[in-house]
Amino acid sequence: MLPPPVVMEEKLYAQHIEIEKLAKGNQRLANTHGTLRHDLATVNNELQLLHNHIADVKDEKEHKKRGIIDKISMMEAELEAARSIKMELQQARVEAQSFVTSRQELISKVQQLTRDLQMAHSDAQQIPSLISALQVMEKNYMAMSREVEKLRAD
Template structure:
């Protein structure tokens, strides 16, 4: 119904009023025919529809603009917060960088200060190696001494028998000296006893020489610091010596 007697709209689009075919032929101007009221009504209705459409679109554009403004405000706030965060991060990074630079400088100074310590450590390592070598040598010597000590302990088991024999000789010599001291009070008897004692001493010296040879064969050892007789390559030596204030000789045993 609305499309009846409708004239195409492009007929009114041309501002100059020319038909679509081109310009009109010049001639006597005719009076324009007024449009039909139905056409005007239809045109008005179409314009109202377009206006309502434009109003709806304008309303949507306004709503979109408001939403975009809100989003833009939120984006600006977010950008401001991000700028603040970036500034904080940059400040923190600069602080961290300064700390790292200071640490690096401190480490460099510490490394320069530890150069003498490194040289000293090298020297100490060399000394430690020398000490390890000496320790190994000492360990070998200790092992050798331990073996020698075991041999000496085996030899020292024979010392009590030798000491018993030597103690017997000492007792006998003490008795002989006592007898000599007692006999020297008499003049004539002293000389006779002296001669007899000299003979006895000579015989005892021979026996002592025999004992010395036996001791040499038994590999007797010298006396130690603790009073024990230790093994030695030299045997006991017995010497005859007279007293300096008396003319009577006596036997004195020197242990070498």
């Protein structure tokens, strides 16, 4: 037996309401799905931008790292050159000290020679008076010699 038409209409009406609810739910779900797909696309784009930015940051970091390594290498080379210059400077300092010592010795010798020269000069200034005295003594000697010969002859 079939149910009465009123019951069938009510069932149809209830099913129709259920179908409308399901259609509205499906529409909301479709809208949500579209929004989520749009959000997913946006997030994927942002994620790609972040990946690109991370790659750029990594490249920049690597570039800076290489620059720092190059600077360190240059500084090490300069330090090594400075070490050799320092050694040369120390050697030059030793040589300069040797020259200073030699100079002091030479100054001392020059001072001694200057004193000796002054004494020789002083002695040389006495030569004329000594020659005069010698000439006087020679004259006296000659005079005495003649007197001694006269006395011998007598």
